[in-house]
Amino acid sequence: MAPVPVDQRRQELVEAAFRTIARLGIRRATTRAICGEAGMQQGIFHYCFRSKQELYRELIRVMVVDMVDAAVTVPDFGGDPEQCIRMSLLRVWKHATENPDRQLAAYELTTFMLRDKDLRDLASWQYRQYAEQGERLAQAIEAATGTGWTVPRPVLARLLSSGMDGLVLGWLADRDDEMAEAALDAFSTSVVALSSQTPGHEPARQPSAPSS
Secondary structure (H helix, E strand, O other): OOOOOHHHHHHHHHHHHHHHHHHHOHHHOOHHHHHHHHOOOHHHHHHHOOOHHHHHHHHHHHHHHHHHHHHHOOOOOOOOHHHHHHHHHHHHHHHHHOOHHHHHHHHHHHHHHHOOOOOHHHHHHHHHHHHHHHHHHHHHHHHHHOEEEOOOHHHHHHHHHHHHHHHHHHHHHHOOHHHHHHHHHHHHHHHHOOEEEOOOOOOOOOOOOOOO
16 A cells, blocks of 8 residues: 555644644644544654654644635625635635634634733734734725725734634634624625725726636
């Protein structure tokens, strides 16, 4: 039997770590517990990750990038900024609420790292990733619609990441879908209010699907 590639092992360990942290909490999510969840021998962990800190970074990277990947292919609404903003934030929201274990693990990671002086820089790195991905989303909306913003893009990026972060945490606590979606709609309205169409700009078009 051919050996399993390291990249595949890493991916399996990442998914197992999300499940283990959500179920047991981060302090009980030992390498033994994570490997057990993944159905691997514990020694395999150190072939895939140099340390748990490296695993933590990968957990954060995977969660944030995947969530924004769900939104950055902005649908074509004829260059309508409001529709694009609302649909993009809805996609981020759907991805987050469809993966609650990942979200819970992320919040556990944040508080755990903030309390450990040796890991505190990872918490700062985590939120820089959120802001960078928020900026990536803003750029995708700009490219699709030609919109500008009434605030600097880094400020908008922090607003996007902080707003979605708080909405998801609130939903994890009470699982009140109706209230959460109403709050998401209000948040989307506040983001739309910060957009400003650039005169004379021709929005980028999404490529058409090939005809069959």
